[in-house]
Amino acid sequence: MRTARGWSSIRAMRSCAKNNCDDVASVTMGLRYEDREVLLADLLGEEDPNLLDLCARHADRLTLPIGWRIRDERSAVAFTWAGRAESSP
Numbered sequence: 001m002r003t004a005r006g007w008s009s010i011r012a013m014r015s016c017a018k019n020n021c022d023d024v025a026s027v028t029m030g031l032r033y034e035d036r037e038v039l040l041a042d043l044l045g046e047e048d049p050n051l052l053d054l055c056a057r058h059a060d061r062l063t064l065p066i067g068w069r070i071r072d073e074r075s076a077v078a079f080t081w082a083g084r085a086e087s088s089p
């Protein structure tokens, strides 16, 4: 009686790699040491052991080592995050 329905969609829903965060990942982050760049891109379809998946909130709050910069290659503001529920500061 087991239904294996929706397996592929479950696989596409990865959660944020940060501890204590259960948000759905929407950003894939990679480190390019030679260029001292943190690369942000839309979530990749497949998980890559060299890359980190982050939710939008954590991707926007990254703290970088001195001398590093962010290269944001996400497709603009195409994604909307469900709710925008943060009403209090």
Ligand SMILES: [Zn+2]
Binding pocket: 016, 017, 018, 021, 022, 023, 054, 055, 056, 057, 058
């Ligand atoms: Zn997160």
